[in-house]
Amino acid sequence: MSVLNSNIPKGPLAEKWQNHKNSIRLVNPANKRNLDVIVVGTGLAGASAAASLGEMGYNVKAFCFQDSPRRAHSIAAQGGINAAKNYRNDGDSVYRLFYDTIKGGDYRSREANVHRLAEVSVNIIDQCVAQGVPFAREYGGLLDNRSFGGVQVSRTFYAKGQTGQQLLLGAYSALSRQVAAGQVKLYSRHEMMNLVMVDGKARGIIARNLVTGEIERHSAHAVLLCTGGYGNVFYLSTNAMGSNVTATWKAHKKGAFFGNPCFTQIHPTCIPVSGDYQSKLTLMSESLRNDGRIWVPKAKDDKRKPVDIPEEERDYYLERRYPAFGNLVPRDVASRAAKERCDAGYGVGQSKMAVYLDYASAIERYGKAEANKQRLPNADKATILKLGKQVVAAKYGNLFEMYEKITGDNPYETPMRIYPAVHYTMGGLWVDYNLMSNLDGLFVLGEANFSDHGANRLGASALMQGLADGYFVVPYTLGNYLADDIRTGPISTEAPEFEQAEKEVTDTMDRLMSIKGDKTVDYFHKALGKIMWDKCGMARNEQGLKEAISEIKALREAFWKEVRVPGDKNEFNPELEKACRVADFLELGELMCYDALNRNESCGGHFREEYQTEEGEALRDDENYTYVAAWEYKESGEPVLHKETLEFENVKPTTRSYK
Amino acid sequence: MSQNTMNLKLKIWRQKGASTPGKMVDYTLNGVNPEMSFLEMMDVLNQQLIEAGEEPVAFDHDCREGICGMCSMFINGRAHGPMTGTTTCQLHMRHFKDGDTITIEPWRSAAFPVIKDLSVDRSSFDRIIQAGGYVSVNTGAAPDANAIPIPKEDADSAFDAATCIGCGACVATCKNASAMLFVSAKVSQLALLPQGAPERQERALRMVEQMDKEGFGNCTNTGACEVECPKGISIENIARMNREFLRASLVKKKKKAGMAAS
Ligand code: SF4
Ligand code: FES
Numbered sequence: 001m002s003v004l005n006s007n008i009p010k011g012p013l014a015e016k017w018q019n020h021k022n023s024i025r026l027v028n029p030a031n032k033r034n035l036d037v038i039v040v041g042t043g044l045a046g047a048s049a050a051a052s053l054g055e056m057g058y059n060v061k062a063f064c065f066q067d068s069p070r071r072a073h074s075i076a077a078q079g080g081i082n083a084a085k086n087y088r089n090d091g092d093s094v095y096r097l098f099y100d101t102i103k104g105g106d107y108r109s110r111e112a113n114v115h116r117l118a119e120v121s122v123n124i125i126d127q128c129v130a131q132g133v134p135f136a137r138e139y140g141g142l143l144d145n146r147s148f149g150g151v152q153v154s155r156t157f158y159a160k161g162q163t164g165q166q167l168l169l170g171a172y173s174a175l176s177r178q179v180a181a182g183q184v185k186l187y188s189r190h191e192m193m194n195l196v197m198v199d200g201k202a203r204g205i206i207a208r209n210l211v212t213g214e215i216e217r218h219s220a221h222a223v224l225l226c227t228g229g230y231g232n233v234f235y236l237s238t239n240a241m242g243s244n245v246t247a248t249w250k251a252h253k254k255g256a257f258f259g260n261p262c263f264t265q266i267h268p269t270c271i272p273v274s275g276d277y278q279s280k281l282t283l284m285s286e287s288l289r290n291d292g293r294i295w296v297p298k299a300k301d302d303k304r305k306p307v308d309i310p311e312e313e314r315d316y317y318l319e320r321r322y323p324a325f326g327n328l329v330p331r332d333v334a335s336r337a338a339k340e341r342c343d344a345g346y347g348v349g350q351s352k353m354a355v356y357l358d359y360a361s362a363i364e365r366y367g368k369a370e371a372n373k374q375r376l377p378n379a380d381k382a383t384i385l386k387l388g389k390q391v392v393a394a395k396y397g398n399l400f401e402m403y404e405k406i407t408g409d410n411p412y413e414t415p416m417r418i419y420p421a422v423h424y425t426m427g428g429l430w431v432d433y434n435l436m437s438n439l440d441g442l443f444v445l446g447e448a449n450f451s452d453h454g455a456n457r458l459g460a461s462a463l464m465q466g467l468a469d470g471y472f473v474v475p476y477t478l479g480n481y482l483a484d485d486i487r488t489g490p491i492s493t494e495a496p497e498f499e500q501a502e503k504e505v506t507d508t509m510d511r512l513m514s515i516k517g518d519k520t521v522d523y524f525h526k527a528l529g530k531i532m533w534d535k536c537g538m539a540r541n542e543q544g545l546k547e548a549i550s551e552i553k554a555l556r557e558a559f560w561k562e563v564r565v566p567g568d569k570n571e572f573n574p575e576l577e578k579a580c581r582v583a584d585f586l587e588l589g590e591l592m593c594y595d596a597l598n599r600n601e602s603c604g605g606h607f608r609e610e611y612q613t614e615e616g617e618a619l620r621d622d623e624n625y626t627y628v629a630a631w632e633y634k635e636s637g638e639p640v641l642h643k644e645t646l647e648f649e650n651v652k653p654t655t656r657s658y659k
Numbered sequence: 660m661s662q663n664t665m666n667l668k669l670k671i672w673r674q675k676g677a678s679t680p681g682k683m684v685d686y687t688l689n690g691v692n693p694e695m696s697f698l699e700m701m702d703v704l705n706q707q708l709i710e711a712g713e714e715p716v717a718f719d720h721d722c723r724e725g726i727c728g729m730c731s732m733f734i735n736g737r738a739h740g741p742m743t744g745t746t747t748c749q750l751h752m753r754h755f756k757d758g759d760t761i762t763i764e765p766w767r768s769a770a771f772p773v774i775k776d777l778s779v780d781r782s783s784f785d786r787i788i789q790a791g792g793y794v795s796v797n798t799g800a801a802p803d804a805n806a807i808p809i810p811k812e813d814a815d816s817a818f819d820a821a822t823c824i825g826c827g828a829c830v831a832t833c834k835n836a837s838a839m840l841f842v843s844a845k846v847s848q849l850a851l852l853p854q855g856a857p858e859r860q861e862r863a864l865r866m867v868e869q870m871d872k873e874g875f876g877n878c879t880n881t882g883a884c885e886v887e888c889p890k891g892i893s894i895e896n897i898a899r900m901n902r903e904f905l906r907a908s909l910v911k912k913k914k915k916a917g918m919a920a921s
Contacts (some may be wrong), residue, residue, distance in 0.1 A: 052798040067719060068785050070825055071727040087805060123799070130801035132794045132854045134818035141808025159818060165726055166821060173793035180789040188782060211774055240721040274694045277703055280723045402725075405749050408694075471798050520709045522702070566709050571676065572775040574717055575709065 004257070004630055004644045007432040008112040013650050014094075017116045020433075021476055025483035032057035035482050036220040036490070038205055040192045040247050042069030044164075044463060045446025046226030047171035048470030054178030056475060061218055062175065062184050063207060065191045065242055065577070070172045073228055073240040074466060077164025078285045080148060080156035081463040083121040088145055092153040094118045099651060100151050101461060104330065105426075105454020106604035106620065107653035108260070108628075110646060112433060113451045120472040121464050125157055127471055131170040135159050148287070148459045156460045161285055161398050167463055171470070190216075191577065192247040193505040195223065195254045195442070198497045202251075202442035206501050210577060213570040215505055217498045219491035221482055222441045224474065225251060226466075229425035229447040231264065233585045233592065234537070235529025237422035238270060238283040244581040245588050248429050248448050256437040257630035257642060259430035259450030261588065262596035265457055265605045266538050267423035268334035271406055271416075272354040281421040282406060284357075284399055286459050289327045289334070291362040291392070292416075294318050296346040296355050306348070306356055306415045317341055321615075325658040332456050332605050332618075333658060335420035339538045340616070342419070349417045356415035363388035363412070420538060424462060426453040426605065427595075430630040430644070434477035435469060438630075443478060445469035450628065455604025509569050512579050517562035521578045524559045528552065528582070528589055536593050541609040545597040549590055556586040591631060591639055598641060601625045622653050665691045665757040669704065671716055672764045674773050677780075681773065683762070693753040697740065698723060698730065700752055718777040725749040725889065728824030731831070732777055733764040738828035738887045746826065746889045766831035770838070770874045781827050783873040784841060790869035791862040792845040794854050813851050820848040822890045829884035829892075835876030840884040842870050843900035844892050850903055860907035867904055 009020040027035065035058050039050040042064040050062040064072060084097040097118040102109060125143070129135065135157050136144040148156040159166040178184040189210040196204040196219070204219035230245035231237035252258050269284045295314045302309060318337055319326045329337075338355050347353050367388025371379040374387070389412050393400070400411045409416070428450040435443050435451070446466040453461065492498075535548035559582070567573045602611040602618035603625070611619040628644040666689045674681025688704050695703070698720050705715035721729040730747040734740035740750045755761065763777065771779040821844070829840035846863050849855030855862070878897060885894045 048798075055797045066721055066727070066729060067781055068728075068825065070785075070788075071721055071729050073722065073727070076722045076724055076726050085804070123801075125804045126801040127796075127798060129804040129807075130794065130796045130854055132817070132849050132852050134814050134821050134848065134852070135804075136818075137809060137811045137814040139811050141810050141814075142805050159821075162726065162822065165824075166818070169821065173788065174796075174798070176785065176789040177793040177795060179785075186785070188785070211780075240727065241723060242721050275692055277692060277695050277699045279696070279699050279702055282724050402749075405745065406696075406751065408751070408753055475798065518710070520706050522706060564709060566712075566714050572717060572778065575715060 004430070004438065004642055005432060006110065006644055007434060008110070009433065013111060013115050016112050017119055024476060024480035027479045027482050027486060029057050031486040033059070034489070035059065035485060036061070037222050037224065037478070038218055038220040039063070039224045039226060040205065041072065041226035041228060041448070042172070042175065043072035043074035043226060043228055043446065044168055044171055044466030045448070045470045046072070046224070047168065047175045048467050049224055049226060049445055049474050050184050051171060051174035051178050052471055052475045053478065054181065054183030057183070060178070060184040061187060061220065063187045063190045063192060063205075065189065065210060067189055069175060069186065069188065070169060072168060073243050074168045074463070075165045076240065077463055078161045078283065079287060080146065080158035080163045080460040081124070081167065081467075082148070082155050082460045083125045083157060083464065084118055084155060085122055085125060086155075087143060088154045090153045092155050096153065097121060097155065101452070101458060102454070102651050103656065104456055104458035106456050106618075106656060107454065107622070107626070107648065107651075108263070108603055108646065109452055109454030111648060111650055116473065117452050117465060117468050120468045123472055124464065124467045128167055128170050128467075131173060133159065133166050133170040135166070146287075151458070164463055167467065171467070192227070193250065193580070194501045195251045196498050196501045197254050197439065198491065198495055201440045203491045204493065204498060206498070206505050208505070211572050213568070213573065215502055217493035217502060219493045219498070221485045221488060221491065222443060222478060224443045224445060225429065225448050226445045226470065227448045229428070230585070230588060231422045231425050233528065233589050234422045234532045235525050236273065236278060236281050236533070238267065238281050241280060244584070246581050246584045248444070249584040249588055251429060251437070251439070251442060253633050254439065255633070256439050256442055257430040257632055258427070258591060259628050259630050260427040260455070260595065261592045261631065262536065262599065262606055263426035263455050263604065264422060265331060265424040265426060266335040266420045268331055268338060268420045269357065269418050270421035270423075271403065272349060272419035273351060274407075282402070283421070283423060284403060284416070284418065286331070288357060288396060288399060291395070292327065292357040292359050293361060294327050294338075294355055294357055296341045296348060300345045306358070315341070315346070322658050329658045330456065330656075331459070332607070335538055336607060338420055354417040354419045357418045358415035359392060359411060360415070363392055366391035422537075424457055426450065426455060426457055430628065434480065435474055436477070436481060441481065443474060445474060455606055508580070508583070509576065511560070512563065512565050512576065512583070513569055515561065515563050515565070517564045519562045519564060521563060521565065521575060521582050524555060524563060525578070525582045525585065527555055528586055531555070532589050532592070536589070536596055539607045539609050540596045542597060545593045548593045552586065552590045552593065559583065559586055594639055595629055595631065598629060599625055620653075620655070626653070663693070663757070664689075665693065665752065665755065665759070667691055667755065668760040670760065670762040671776070673716070673776055676775060677772050691752055693751070695752045696723070696748060697732070697734070697750040697752065698748050716777060717775040719779075720748055723748040726824060728826040731766050731779065731826055731828070733766060733831055735762055738766070738831045739826075739889050743886070744889055744891055746824070766827050768827075768830050768836035768875070770836065771827060771830065781825070783875070784825050784827065784838070786873065787838065787842055787866055787869045788845065791858070791865040792849070794849060795858060796854075807853050809852060817848045817851040820844045820851070820892065820896055823892050824890055826889065828887050828889060830875065832883045832887040833876065834881065834883070835879060837878040837884070838870050838873075838875040839878040839897050839900070840888060840892055840894065842866050843896035846900045846903055847896040850899065859903060860910055863900060863903040864907045864911065
């Protein structure tokens with residue numbers, strides 16, 4: 001038998017979660033008082049879990065590296081959150097949300113988990129509204145919805161372009177209430193540096209107080225990692241600057257398996273890189289593709305201004321290649337098509353690594369409609385454009401403003417330049433149905449786990465998963481696990497395992513501080529990012545991946561010889577923080593390449609150039625790769641692959657076609 | 660797109676730690692690309708300092724897209740610099756000129772002690788929220804989301820107040836270092852919604868009490884906070900909070916009087 005047991009409950013798909021809830025063990029309130037839980041990360045998953053567990057009576061310790069839990073990167077999510085409420089009466093249902101998510105994930109996720117996600121999606125909206133989250137509403141006072149990411153129903157709830165902010169502030173308020181009640185103790189500006197395993201169970205963490213540099217031991221009966229994704233392995237991504245893999249990577253090195261690390265999502269509509277000083281990339285909401293048309297010039301190296309290029313000399317390549325879906329193809333398809341044009345030499349802008357997103361025809365179309373509405377049959381062109389701009393401003397004004405702030409260009413007058421950028425990582429630590437990793441007592445929630453999005457995540461699903469895991473899944477499944485621990489008593493931090501884990505941390509830091517080389521941490525991070533982007537990015541091939549593996553090894557060696565970390569370890573030292581994180585990215589990058597090399601197929605965000613159809617579309621290999629690749633860390637030598645076979649009992653995998 | 664790079668003089672506040680005195684230090688930075696963001700300009704400076712064997716300038720930042728509220732620099736005497744509606748991370752160098760001298764300081768307020776250089780401790784904001792910036796509803800106890808219709812206008816006003824990013828620019832800008840704009844934004848958001856109604860009086864009292872405890876100054880209605888707030892939080896919220904507070908104080912007094920009489 002495989003070492004991986006997904007612990008999916010028996011019974012029909014739609015009844016699994018309810019049956020499971022009915023049969024799992026509970027911890028009574030008096031005993032919860034004697035149980036400690038560590039939650040690392042305070043984004044949607046972490047804040048919602050910490051708050052809910054505090055309400056239930058557990059003693060919770062919550063950690064975040066930011067100066068306040070309210071700043072976790074969930075805050076930056078723009079578009080919205082899906083829920084199968086069917087408030088539109090447009091035929092939505094739990095099953096449809098489940099089906100869309102499975103299909104969107106290109107049949108590489110677990111049916112049972114995804115169905116549960118769809119089930120609890122409706123409770124999330126109720127919870128958030130009760131907390132005072134100001135979702136968009138209609139004039140009648142009821143909640144508004146919009147459609148998103150190419151699905152056929154309107155199931156996305158939103159708060160203008162800052163849904164993530166409002167949901168996170170809701171979870172943060174619930175968390176704050178538990179802090180006030182004494183149920184949650186908050187450790188801001190703390191970074192988890194190691195996991196502590198005692199007798200085969202996760203029993204604590206080693207954390208660094210980022211203000212004083214002090215190394216602290218924290219014990220608990222269970223540890224929850226809610227630390228987000230690892231997109232910053234690419235250096236440039238839409239992630240916040242501090243987003244990192246350290247917590248999950250340290251757990252991986254202690255034995256937790258890493259699931260599908262090569263599944264990364266490249267988002268098609270981001271503001272392109274402007275120079276080598278660039279520190280991060282900014283996403284422009286996907287909703288812009290609803291009305292914008294994407295094109296490049298038909299001639300290579302066309303130096304004309306975009307507005308001077310006549311219609312017939314433009315290549316609207318998405319409309320050309322995918323007449324049925326046009327500019328609305330899924331994220332992975334749109335991203336690859338942009339890369340294809342730029343690689344072929346048709347890119348625009350200074351770097352030639354950008355395509356145009358054009359609103360001129362939308363402005364004209366809306367302007368005409370508006371002129372009709374206002375009964376101005378003879379409106380001249382200027383009036384039509386003026387009216388059109390007003391309509392576009394009402395819909396997308398904040399995005400256009402953001403674009404102008406960053407680029408200095410006015411998108412009402414000239415097309416925006418966009419290019420794909422790393423946005424989300426579907427891979428993460430492997431977890432079972434209970435969200436527990438293969439290490440007892442180590443739970444992983446939200447983007448940090450691998451579980452629900454398969455090889456490609458649909459828009460407006462990340463917020464849903466983070467909150468589902470934290471509010472509605474782990475509060476049940478954790479109790480089932482902790483039922484065995486009610487008589488354990490407090491875990492001592494004097495155990496030799498704590499001593500050892502702490503020593504590992506101080507040794508690493510001492511080593512980093514003592515190198516005193518001549519290159520900055522960013523130098524290595526950028527070099528790693530370039531290898532990853534070129535060889536393990538939007539398109540991968542065997543040769544490139546093999547090269548990447550040896551290049552990363554060499555880079556890692558150079559890092560440990562030549563990096564310079566200024567300052568002292570016993571003080572506030574952002575460069576040391578970065579150095580510790582980059583050291584882990586330098587190991588993770590290699591694993592991602594192994595995973596991409598192993599998967600001899602193309603699916604979702606993973607595109608292997610050897611496996612494509614004649615028209616350049618992804619070619620899945622269901623016979624050989626319908627599994628989760630769960631990797632085991634080895635101190636020396638290559639990582640070891642374990643497979644969890646995915647069973648599709650309710651949905652039959654088919655080829656995704658958007659032609 | 661301008662290709663001309665700029666040479667700048669920077670005057671930056673350097674302070675080793677909370678208990679050591681700080682001072683302004685001069686730096687010259689050449690070859691600044693106008694397309695850079697302000698924080699990317701700081702990155703370039705820091706890379707040069709590290710390579711020269713010096714200590715880089717510590718500053719707070721995370722999302723770099725104007726939403727997390729972590730960045731916090733006082734640039735040429737203004738919180739988040741010269742542009743309105745813009746956080747430091749969203750400020751770009753094209754708004755400066757070749758040869759400019761730029762002064763960069765941390766937020767200054769007794770309630771925001773300096774940690775190092777430009778980094779300050781804003782945990783007082785967290786404690787104010789903990790004092791009452793929430794609706795007391797446990798997970799799982801919520802009715803259907805559409806059970807209570809909320810007029811669109813109220814929902815929109817609540818949303819506007821809720822967009823505060825907790826950056827502290829309002830405090831840094833206020834000559835009294837008052838936190839009224841921040842506190843009133845949360846009080847207003849929840850007072851405008853039926854969900855927040857049952858606790859509105861207690862909430863206003865407790866949050867204001869915590870604000871005073873943290874050492875923030877009094878509001879004298881100068882309106883400076885509204886001008887510098889990167890999210891355009893309106894001082895109407897302060898007026899609304901004052902009403903909430905007054906009403907709550909009256910109710911409390913009456914209750915006390917009632918209790919004494921019975
Ligand atoms: S009110 Fe404005 S300035 Fe004050 S913390 Fe909120 S966003 Fe910042
Ligand atoms: S870094 Fe997040 S708002 Fe500036």
